[in-house]
Amino acid sequence: MTPNQITLDHGAGGQASHELVHDLFLKRLNNKFLRQMDDSAVVDLTGGRFAVTTDSYVVDPIFFPGGNIGSLAVHGTINDLCMQGAVPLYLTLGLILEEGLPMEDLIRIMDSVSEAAQEAGVKVVAGDTKVVPKGKMDKVFINTAGIGSIPEGVEVGSHNGRPGDLVLINGDIGDHGIAVLSSREGLDFQTGLKSDSAPLNGLVSAVLAAGSRVHVLRDPTRGGVATALNEIAGQSKVGIHLFEEALPISKPVMAASELLGLDPLYLANEGKCLIAVDPKAADAVLKVMRRHRYGRKAEIIGQVTEQNPGRVLLKTRVGGTRILSMLTGDQLPRIC
């Protein structure tokens, strides 16, 4: 019998922990690795290059339009692996739960973890659950670490942007930030706006298969497009020009940003990918992206330059230019 709340016993490593793992987790994440139920999973890897990453998720609220902390944790870590051109293989899942969390919330979250992992074709191979006394944390925090294999010949990275490269994005900017913020604050923009949280491994595979001229992949999560482009500019020692008029931003995000005094270029995204590609291959890549379900609204939004290394410049609609710095300060805490 499953109790209707998380208790400290669920994190104590004894009988209740075992029942939780068996009845709730194994059922949803059933695979031969987890079934070992040992301290670690044993996995086989062929030799080669692998991407390894970790991310913790503390999003508030834990349920938001378009997803929840469980799907977000899976998508986010999968996307970090993709950004190295890696094929995501295995995830670990570390849950920190507040005593008293409704069991139905945990079930919804684990259902989403399971669905997200299945969609992306990754396996959750190891997990851990800790429970913290009521009031000593806020509901649920999740850590996901991940391993992916990097196919031979793939060389992408934030250091690899080259002057002349065109910069593409796979769709609207800022949806995640506004969706989470509006549901947190109880704002209702009556727009049906949802988080863009999504696994990008399929899209990235398609893009990489389209040719070897993709130089940079980067997901503009915390800190948004502006911060991610600054990182690329810094690590690649290049400048980046961004074309304001080309930026895909939905009307609801534009309206909400104006209302709240936020800049969409600094809003978090959880299903977006910035791509720098040789200009000769850009049209082909754009076509591939637009054919994919997570790339329908893909656009060319900028270009890498030799001038202004380390800087990102926004060419505004009215013909001016302004420097887009990295995010300073925190627009929105607990956005992911």
Add this chain to the structure above:
Amino acid sequence: MTPNQITLDHGAGGQASHELVHDLFLKRLNNKFLRQMDDSAVVDLTGGRFAVTTDSYVVDPIFFPGGNIGSLAVHGTINDLCMQGAVPLYLTLGLILEEGLPMEDLIRIMDSVSEAAQEAGVKVVAGDTKVVPKGKMDKVFINTAGIGSIPEGVEVGSHNGRPGDLVLINGDIGDHGIAVLSSREGLDFQTGLKSDSAPLNGLVSAVLAAGSRVHVLRDPTRGGVATALNEIAGQSKVGIHLFEEALPISKPVMAASELLGLDPLYLANEGKCLIAVDPKAADAVLKVMRRHRYGRKAEIIGQVTEQNPGRVLLKTRVGGTRILSMLTGDQLPRIC
């Protein structure tokens, strides 16, 4: 200039996050993988079997006699890998910090992470930092995930205990549990008792090198020796007899346990390893353990039996026998 407290900006993914990573983390965990500063680290792995694990640490207090949450997080995950016979290679480090955490606390924790990783010969290859508004969590939570390579021919696991095997432990039971509890509650037993938190990869390598007759390795952390032995008994479908008189327990732990009404067999350990080994090899393994700095007080404490599969029986000092069940309920929340 480093501010003297953690602010929300440190978790926002912008300028302050970058400075924290560069000035505090990279300095202490400097390696070529982290220096890439990309979404994921890229590591080379030769083909074969690998152990993968994850653990979150929510210990209260974050500093305790014999260690802190940083060293504990490194040791705990290293030990989980060891328990598969794996050689720990890479760790990821996910920090969740409360706004207002004194910077000097974070520095002490990161110093310990660095020292612990160096002692064990592992590299922290990827990290993530989130900051949660003050009051929404308690100081510091850490997740460490890890990857280790399993040498060819090594086959250990909790499912692999065989009737006749002798059960060994590398030293005193319950030190971590009592050390953390007494420092949390401000109890002062005037004993100088310290947590046993330690990396066991050196000890395990030495034991495995001593022969191929080691069948089970298991660290008795949350839930203690009694719970770990129950897991072995269940997974191996064997019984285990434990000899009460042979159990190494220090006088301070014995005294504190009596005072507090706790059973040392259910107290958490963070530098202990249960080993089930063919009786013919037990003496040789015991000798190897006692030569190692983390095995000086090693003892043979029990035997695997065909009878009573799934059960752990304690042969008491006075000649009686009682069933040792798995931990039910939580003796001590936030012990790791």
